[in-house]
Amino acid sequence: MTNPIAETKQSVAQLLDAALERAVEAGALPASNELPDFVVEIPADTSHGDFASNIAMACARPFKSAPRKIAEAICQHLDLSGSPFDRTEIAGPGFINFFLKDAWFADVVAAVLREGDSFGRTGFGRGEKVQVEFVSANPTGPMHMGNARGGALGDCLAAALDWAGYDVTREFYVNDAGNQIEKFGLSLEARYLQLYRGEEAVPFPEDGYHGDDIRERAKEFADQNGDKYLDAPAEERRRALVDYALPKNIEKLKADLERYRIVYDVWFHESELHHGAIDEAIQKLTERGMTYEKEGALWYRATENGGEKDEVLVRANGFPTYFAADIAYHYNKFAVRGFQRVINVWGADHHGHVARLKGAMDAIGLDGSKLDIVLMQFVRLMQDGQPVKMSKRTGKAISLTDLIDEVPVDAARFLFNLREPNSMVDFDLGLAVEQSMQNPVYYVQYAHARICSLLKKLAEEGVSPRACSQKELSALNTSEEAELIRALARFPQEIVDAARSYDPARLTKYAVDVATLFHKYYTVCRVKGEAEPLMQARLNLCLAARTVIRNVLNLLKITFPESM
Incomplete structure (x- = not known):
């Protein structure tokens, strides 16, 4: 490598x-x-x-x-x-x-062709065990635009870390416990009862989930169970509804994310923490003098570990808070499963939670500096220069599913990674579907297709690429050739830098840079019609450029068509 x-x-x-x-x-x-x-x-x-x-x-x-x-x-x-x-x-x-020396440029081309699909991989990370947790959308409803960006960002960051030599695990944290599940059950129950008693007879919870997906799940449950739970105890009815609807929602999340080319190694359920892990984490904090009781609740001394105020761990009613579960979850990541570094991709609105969670890792006896949070700014959907908030098809806020129904996945994954995480993104729906050189992903894919087209035309004339000697490759000494080769040589280091800075936008920008230099080279430097040794050297350079473009698109899980 x-x-x-x-x-x-x-x-x-x-x-x-x-x-x-x-x-x-x-x-x-x-x-x-x-x-x-x-x-x-x-x-x-x-x-x-x-x-x-x-x-x-x-x-x-x-x-x-x-x-x-x-x-x-x-x-x-x-x-x-x-x-x-x-x-x-x-x-x-x-x-x-x-x-x-010219030989350096020749050696770079030879190295790219020799390593092929592996060119770009390095051992920089030394096999360090890293977990990347991203999206982790609430399973009570559809995913939104923030999840669309977080998914592309987290998945491509994980890929960059993998190529840089880290042992990477992609994880989705399923919030299947706590207040949101209570609210989910109450919302489903209201819609189920309304099917039989009418909407006017059954008030809907003021803070319930109003989406059409809740109506759909309640209707499916009724179709399957009829009025069996109409007169059942409320707790039993809500439990049955949640037990039916939640797995369906989680499977929908998985299916939508797989359409988006995201496959997780681990789906970790919050409910698993309620079988002793939260109690164990609280006990460890207590043993270290990090808790105290006040007004019937158990509190964590957050202000002693970077927090702005102390936090409740267990409410007066005996139920643990979300923060207690979060501490237990991250203790599990480090102490139980042995991750050496943990990276969470969060929306920028969670910035206030960063210091207190890192501090809690120190408080429980771990190293908070090994927990890194990538804060991601929001997405603004644009069309014809105007913000777009509603789907034309549904009239509702645009979800991840709406987006990938309207926009090619290639474009979504590329454009969401075109700027660093802490920059706000204006996602241009018109540009995303445009098949022109103005569309960055099309521009890069076209460079790949252009090389494939050249090779096909030459094959029709009986010309096939052959391996070239260092002396032959050293003839690639025009300024355009040198610029392109320098760019190809940068690829492994660009991956390392993207992994180190948690910024996969480096790779989309790099892909555009290579495509630009290739288009420039191809315009200035003839391949066909040159003397055989120079033609073959230039063919080798075209093959090397194709390899690098293919590798960076493959890393980003973006297709590389051979004709366009």
């Missing part, structure tokens, strides 16, 4: 360290016990160098010398033999710029 950018940066750092050591030994620079860290980066303008370092500026203070003079001493002692570089230059106040 290669990572050309990371490996080359490491090579630069090693060359500089060795040159610095030789310069000190030769007396060209004074000895120092406090050599600082320095940066190796890719300049914005690669005509000034393919890689650059600020080592001379970083060493100015310990060496008590001008950066330019330090840079000259380092460059005089640089040994580039056996390295991927053919020369260096000093720029500005003392930046040292490194220029790559």
